[in-house]
Structure formats: structure tokens, C-alpha cells
Amino acid sequence: MSDNATYKPEWVPKGADEKFASRVMYGIRRTEAGSEGAELEASREKDGLPLSNKSPQAIKTARPPALFAADYIEGVLKRDRMILARAITVIESNAAKHFELGQEIVQGLLPHVGKAIRVGITGVPGAGKSTFIEALGMQLISSGHRVAVLAVDPSSSLSKGSILGDKTRMEQLAKEKNAFIRPSPSGGTLGGVTRKSRETLLLCEAAAYDVILVETVGVGQSETTVRSMVDFFLTVVITGAGDELQGIKKGILELADAIVVNKADGANKQKALVTQADYNQVLHYLRPATEGWQTAAHSCSALTGEGIAEIWQMICGFMKQMRQSGQLEARRQQQNLSWLRDMTAQYVQKLIDGNPAIAEPRREIEQAVLTGQLSPTAALRQIMEVIEKGLRSIDQ
Numbered sequence: 001m002s003d004n005a006t007y008k009p010e011w012v013p014k015g016a017d018e019k020f021a022s023r024v025m026y027g028i029r030r031t032e033a034g035s036e037g038a039e040l041e042a043s044r045e046k047d048g049l050p051l052s053n054k055s056p057q058a059i060k061t062a063r064p065p066a067l068f069a070a071d072y073i074e075g076v077l078k079r080d081r082m083i084l085a086r087a088i089t090v091i092e093s094n095a096a097k098h099f100e101l102g103q104e105i106v107q108g109l110l111p112h113v114g115k116a117i118r119v120g121i122t123g124v125p126g127a128g129k130s131t132f133i134e135a136l137g138m139q140l141i142s143s144g145h146r147v148a149v150l151a152v153d154p155s156s157s158l159s160k161g162s163i164l165g166d167k168t169r170m171e172q173l174a175k176e177k178n179a180f181i182r183p184s185p186s187g188g189t190l191g192g193v194t195r196k197s198r199e200t201l202l203l204c205e206a207a208a209y210d211v212i213l214v215e216t217v218g219v220g221q222s223e224t225t226v227r228s229m230v231d232f233f234l235t236v237v238i239t240g241a242g243d244e245l246q247g248i249k250k251g252i253l254e255l256a257d258a259i260v261v262n263k264a265d266g267a268n269k270q271k272a273l274v275t276q277a278d279y280n281q282v283l284h285y286l287r288p289a290t291e292g293w294q295t296a297a298h299s300c301s302a303l304t305g306e307g308i309a310e311i312w313q314m315i316c317g318f319m320k321q322m323r324q325s326g327q328l329e330a331r332r333q334q335q336n337l338s339w340l341r342d343m344t345a346q347y348v349q350k351l352i353d354g355n356p357a358i359a360e361p362r363r364e365i366e367q368a369v370l371t372g373q374l375s376p377t378a379a380l381r382q383i384m385e386v387i388e389k390g391l392r393s394i395d396q
Contacts, residue, residue: 069104076109076207081180084207088182091199106199109206114332116148116205117319120226122216122252123236128262131302132236133213134170139308140211141178148209149173149181150200152216180209198229198339227255228338231328232315233289234258237279239271253282255289257318258298260311265301272299292325293318351391358390 067075067086075083091102123129130151137147149170173179182200201212216226227233235256253259259279264272279297288295298314300307322328352358365382368374374382 069101069108072105073108076105076203077112079207081207084180084203085182087203088184088200091203092184092196102199106202109203113202113205116210116212117315118201118212118214118230118232119315120214120216120230120233121236122226122233123262124238127236127238128302129215129236130169132260132262132300132308133215134173135302135305135308136312137170137173137179137213138176139305139312141173141176145211146178146209147173147176147180147211147213148201148204148207149179150197150204150212150214151181151183152197152214180204180207201229227289228335231322231331232257232318234260234315236260236262237275238263239268239275253279253286253295257289257293257295258311258314259283259295261297261299262302264299264307265304269299269301275299290318290322291327293321352387355390355393357393358386361386 067083072083072087072090076087087105090098090105093099093102121129121133133149133151137149140147151170170181174181182204184197184200197214201214204212212230214226214230233256235252235258237259239261259276261272261276261279264276276297276299283295283297286295298307298311300311302308319328322331362383365374365379365386369376369379
């Protein structure tokens with residue numbers, strides 16, 4: 001963007017470099033006729049803003065040009081982060097016009113995926129997942145890796161957008177040119193991971209990010225979904241949150257390849273070590289999530305960086321063992337099959353929900369259940385008959 005299109009506000013410290021995110025774009029005030037008017041410069045002057053070097057008529061609201069699938073594919077392979085972000089937006093779109101374009105992009109990039117290490121990270125709220133990811137990401141970048149973070153946020157029930165905005169909590173990592181952070185709304189999906197999350201992961205791999213970190217909602221939702229798209233599944237826990245072995249209640253230990261006790265620093269370090277020992281004692285008697293790999297608990301401090309390098313070495317050891325045994329290829333094949341089945345179920349559900357011949361009778365049956373006129377078991381039989389009849393009408 002040219003310098004005369006933006007300006008630095010008065011609160012910017014003197015001598016601040018471009019890393020200080022403080023440049024402000026001039027606004028466009030339109031006339032009632034819909035075009036830029038001469039009042040634009042007058043309004044800037046009235047508000048105490050610098051005047052543009054361009055005339056009001058010369059300032060246009062520019063939209064990025066529309067791209068074809070080949071343009072997206074080329075841009076992603078050239079590691080263009082702006083094109084990558086736009087491609088992900090197409091994938092995440094619910095608009096029917098974007099579906100075919102998104103599938104064409106993914107299909108064109110398939111030969112270039114599969115080389116990255118995929119790590120899923122979950123944990124209870126407040127465990128420091130985002131801080132841990134930033135510390136791990138900075139460690140990886142310093143070692144020459146390119147890191148993509150897919151931060152799946154809880155969705156607002158009103159706007160359907162992200163609530164937490166994890167990108168704003170990874171300030172240092174967001175500044176790195178070899179890092180790409182993409183917050184995405186969960187859309188109410190269990191675990192926050194959907195078909196779109198899987199395809200976003202593939203796009204990041206095609207853009208030559210060799211480590212993909214997937215942060216999930218982490219509020220006790222279906223971590224099984226997260227497990228179905230990553231190579232290594234890690235659970236972040238903390239001390240002092242009630243029952244030290246609370247993860248057992250949710251079955252997370254049976255899915256995790258490692259437990260990380262975070263915030264092991266200062267006065268809390270000794271408690272963290274005790275919690276680590278407690279988890280290891282229990283894990284010794286549980287069936288490991290990955291055959292041939294013993295799940296263990298580790299401690300670290302995302303604040304000081306202590307233990308982060310050791311955790312990454314442990315993940316690398318896991319990946320080496322998986323490749324040598326052939327389990328990595330087998331796991332990813334099963335994940336693709338699971339992905340296909342999930343999409344099939346979603347498509348069938350869409351057919352059912354969008355069929356008027358099914359929707360109205362189903363509402364009547366559901367109302368009968370609500371009023372107690374029909375038992376759920378009997379209602380199920382009637383709904384299945386309605387669905388079968390409605391789907392047959394599609395073929396006819």
C-alpha cells in the first residue's frame with residue numbers, strides 16, 4: 001500500500017518501525033449519489049486528519065480481483081500468504097458458488113500435501129494452549145521450520161464468528177514471516193473441527209508449512225474428531241484446577257499421545273512435577289492411543305520456554321517411529337476414509353433438511369413427541385418412513 005493511502009496516528013511512538021501495527025487507512029465518505037465527493041477532504045480536515053495527496057475523485061475503493069482455481073493453486077504453491085488466506089476463505093464459505101471452486105483448489109493441490117507434521121492440541125480452558133502454541137511455534141521457527149496454526153475458536157451464536165480471537169493472543173508468532181495463523185469459527189461443530197478444517201490443513205501443507213498445529217475449542221467436546229485429522233494428539237493440563245486427574249473423566253487420556261502439564265514455573269513448578277508424576281502413574285495402566293507408543297506426561301513452562309524443546313524432540317521421536325513402522329501412512333489412510341464418511345453423512349443430512357416432502361411431516365412427528373402423543377421410539381419409525389419416501393421422490 002502506498003504511503004499516501006495511509007497515515008500514522010499521533011499515538012505512535014517516535015522512531016517506531018513497521019512492526020508497530022499502527023498505520024491507518026483513509027476512510028471513504030460517499031455522497032448520496034454513491035460516488036466519492038469533494039466533502040471527503042473537508043471531513044478529514046475537520047477531524048484533524050492529514051489530507052491525501054490524491055484528489056477525492058482519484059481515490060477509489062478497490063476490491064481484489066476475482067481469481068480462478070488455477071490462480072489460487074499457483075499462489076499457494078508460491079507461498080503467497082494473501083492468496084493462501086483467500087483460498088481458505090473460499091473453502092470456509094457456505095455459499096454454493098464457492099463449493100465447486102473450493103473443491104477444484106483442493107484437488108489441484110493434493111499432489112503437494114502430506115509432508116507436514118500434524119499436531120492436535122487440546123486442553124481445558126485456561127490451561128495456556130495459545131501461550132504454549134506460541135512458545136512451541138517460536139522454537140520451531142528458530143530451528144528453520146515453517147509453522148501454520150489453525151486456531152479453532154468457539155462460534156458466536158449470533159454472528160457465527162470467532163469469539164476468542166486467538167491470533168491476537170499470539171502476538172510474537174503473528175509477526176514471523178514463516179508463521180501463518182488462521183483463526184476459524186467452530187460453527188458449533190463438536191471439537192471445532194469440520195470438513196473445512198481438514199481442507200484448510202491441506203492448503204497450509206501445500207504452501208510448504210512443514211508443521212501444522214491445530215488448536216481446538218477444548219471445552220470437553222468431541223476430541224475424537226480432532227484425533228481423526230492429526231498425527232500426534234497432545235493434551236495441555238494445569239495444576240490447581242480441582243481434581244488433578246480430571247482428564248480421566250472425559251476419556252482424553254485414552255486419545256492423547258502425550259500429556260503436557262503447563263505453567264511449571266515459579267512457585268507452581270513443584271506442584272506441576274507432582275501432577276506429572278500422578279498422570280504417569282495412571283497412564284502406565286491405560287492402553288496407549290497409538291500402538292507401540294507409551295503415552296507419558298511431561299511438564300513445561302510456556303512463559304519461560306523451559307521444556308518446550310524437549311517436547312518437540314519427543315514429537316519427532318514419535319513421528320520417526322510411526323514412519324518406520326508404517327503406522328503413519330495407515331493412520332492417514334484411515335483419516336481420509338473417516339473424512340469421506342463424515343462428508344457423506346453431512347450430504348445426506350443436507351438432502352433430508354432441504355427436502356420439503358420430509359421437513360413438514362417431520363415437524364408434525366416431532367410436535368407429537370413434544371406433546372406426549374407419540375413415544376420417541378415410535379416417532380423414529382415414522383420419521384424413517386418419511387425420509388425413505390422423500391429420498392425416493394428425488395430419484396423420480
